[in-house]
Amino acid sequence: PLFGPPPGLTLLQGFALPQEDALLAGIEQVAQAAPFRHMVTPGGFTMSVALTNCGTYGWVSDRRGYRYQSQDPETGHTWPAMPAVFMDLARRAAAAGGFEDFSPDACLINRYAPGSKLSLHQDKNEADFSAPIVSVSLGLPATFLFGGLERTDPQDRVQLHHGDIAVWGGKARLAYHGVMPLKDGQHPRLGAYRINMTFRRAA
Numbered sequence: 001p002l003f004g005p006p007p008g009l010t011l012l013q014g015f016a017l018p019q020e021d022a023l024l025a026g027i028e029q030v031a032q033a034a035p036f037r038h039m040v041t042p043g044g045f046t047m048s049v050a051l052t053n054c055g056t057y058g059w060v061s062d063r064r065g066y067r068y069q070s071q072d073p074e075t076g077h078t079w080p081a082m083p084a085v086f087m088d089l090a091r092r093a094a095a096a097g098g099f100e101d102f103s104p105d106a107c108l109i110n111r112y113a114p115g116s117k118l119s120l121h122q123d124k125n126e127a128d129f130s131a132p133i134v135s136v137s138l139g140l141p142a143t144f145l146f147g148g149l150e151r152t153d154p155q156d157r158v159q160l161h162h163g164d165i166a167v168w169g170g171k172a173r174l175a176y177h178g179v180m181p182l183k184d185g186q187h188p189r190l191g192a193y194r195i196n197m198t199f200r201r202a203a
């Protein structure tokens, strides 16, 4: 198409707003057990985004690579359980995007401060690409970039605001994507931060 979202992307603006209190409480609870930290990429760079995880599996990066694992590398403990309100919201959003039986076993929580960005990448560490990825944006707005299946394909951008949910499935599932450096600002609930939760079927 010349205009409009790519096939496989469903943008649900404001879908998470009714749960914002419960989501923020859940994130605080997860971060108390598994604090946000800056991981190192296989190339040796420290990520500008801080992250933590909840659920059966968590996404981790170190000099050896990217992968999902059930233990927090900082403590050796399993990741905190996925709060029921997270799971319920992810399942309802997936269904609204056309994926009725989504059962995420991983929730990656990214935290952006002003200047934090995510370089163009594909999410390929999951076992089954037929499952969508559900992403929930909270706090400061961000400009999200998405391209095609090749790194050099033309890119489009979409602004993601507090409470927006994006469901990425089908043809969009393996699209290259990234996040532009976060602009400074103040959000009434999250201050100078953006938090993005991504729900995935890792195993």
Ligand code: MD3
Binding pocket: 108, 110, 118, 123, 133, 135, 146, 166, 168, 172, 173, 174, 175, 176, 177, 178, 179, 196, 198
């Ligand atoms: C499109 N996070 O953690 S979420 C990531 O805002 C990641 O923190 C971004 O990319 C963030 O890997 C974007 C939206 C998203 C997530 C996965 C996708 C978009 C996607 C997978 C395929 C295509």
Ligand code: FE
Binding pocket: 121, 122, 123, 177
């Ligand atoms: Fe990604």
